[in-house]
Amino acid sequence: MSCRVCDCGRFESFAQKEEWHFSRCAKCDFAFLDPMPDQSTLNRLYDDDRGITTNYYPKSASRHSRALRRALRLLPWTWRKSVLDIGCGGGFMVNAFRLLGAKAHGLDVNEQAISYAETRFPSCHFYSGSFQFFDANRTFDFIYSSELIEHISELAEYMQLIVRLTHLNSYVYITTPDLGSPNVPRPVTSWDVFAPPHHVQFFNERNLAFLFNRYGFEQIRKFPDKKAGLKILFKRIA
Numbered sequence: 001m002s003c004r005v006c007d008c009g010r011f012e013s014f015a016q017k018e019e020w021h022f023s024r025c026a027k028c029d030f031a032f033l034d035p036m037p038d039q040s041t042l043n044r045l046y047d048d049d050r051g052i053t054t055n056y057y058p059k060s061a062s063r064h065s066r067a068l069r070r071a072l073r074l075l076p077w078t079w080r081k082s083v084l085d086i087g088c089g090g091g092f093m094v095n096a097f098r099l100l101g102a103k104a105h106g107l108d109v110n111e112q113a114i115s116y117a118e119t120r121f122p123s124c125h126f127y128s129g130s131f132q133f134f135d136a137n138r139t140f141d142f143i144y145s146s147e148l149i150e151h152i153s154e155l156a157e158y159m160q161l162i163v164r165l166t167h168l169n170s171y172v173y174i175t176t177p178d179l180g181s182p183n184v185p186r187p188v189t190s191w192d193v194f195a196p197p198h199h200v201q202f203f204n205e206r207n208l209a210f211l212f213n214r215y216g217f218e219q220i221r222k223f224p225d226k227k228a229g230l231k232i233l234f235k236r237i238a
């Protein structure tokens with residue numbers, strides 16, 4: 001086995017939470033569930049609807065206002081651009097991008113969430129299904145994928161999808177917990193986002209940038225985060 005981020009083959013034991021064991025790459029510090037469940041096992045975790053119906057989504061009012069604030073920060077890169085939110089849930093960010101002038105699309109594995117999104121935001125475009133089987137037959141100017149990459153066991157497939165869905169000078173905005181942050185609680189297993197098996201891996205700024213570099217992206221900007229989160233904008237340069 002080699003590291004999913006840097007291909008190094010040396011690992012150390014990192015943490016144990018209940019029955020879940022995490023290893024860490026000795027070279028790049030990427031920490032991951034070991035053994036790693038396969039993607040179809042993980043996708044089944046998201047089959048349950050968490051109370052979502054075609055007409056109801058939990059905390060929709062606060063999601064709506066938060067999405068508008070977030071989309072406003074990204075306006076310089078999304079205005080009049082084609083945008084895809086991978087892992088869009090009920091479509092709140094997709095709609096916020098649309099309200100702020102983008103041609104907005106969303107993809108989510110949860111069918112109920114997409115059903116809600118299509119009903120609530122009929123001017124946006126939505127796709128349902130796992131990212132592994134997604135093929136839009138087109139590219140987008142901007143990919144937004146927030147708090148998703150830590151759920152993905154098939155990391156190479158996810159990165160290949162991002163490459164397929166982008167062109168030269170496309171932007172990709174990723175948010176994920178930041179294992180390198182000084183705000184991470186000790187012990188790490190007490191961190192609220194240290195939540196296996198939903199969260200199967202943890203990055204820091206350096207190894208996330210290394211991963212995206214391998215696929216032709218460079219880091220453009222790191223946005224501030226009050227807690228222990230990474231908010232990174234990448235640009236495709238190759």
Ligand SMILES: [Zn+2]
Binds near residue numbers: 006025026030
């Ligand atoms: Zn590594």
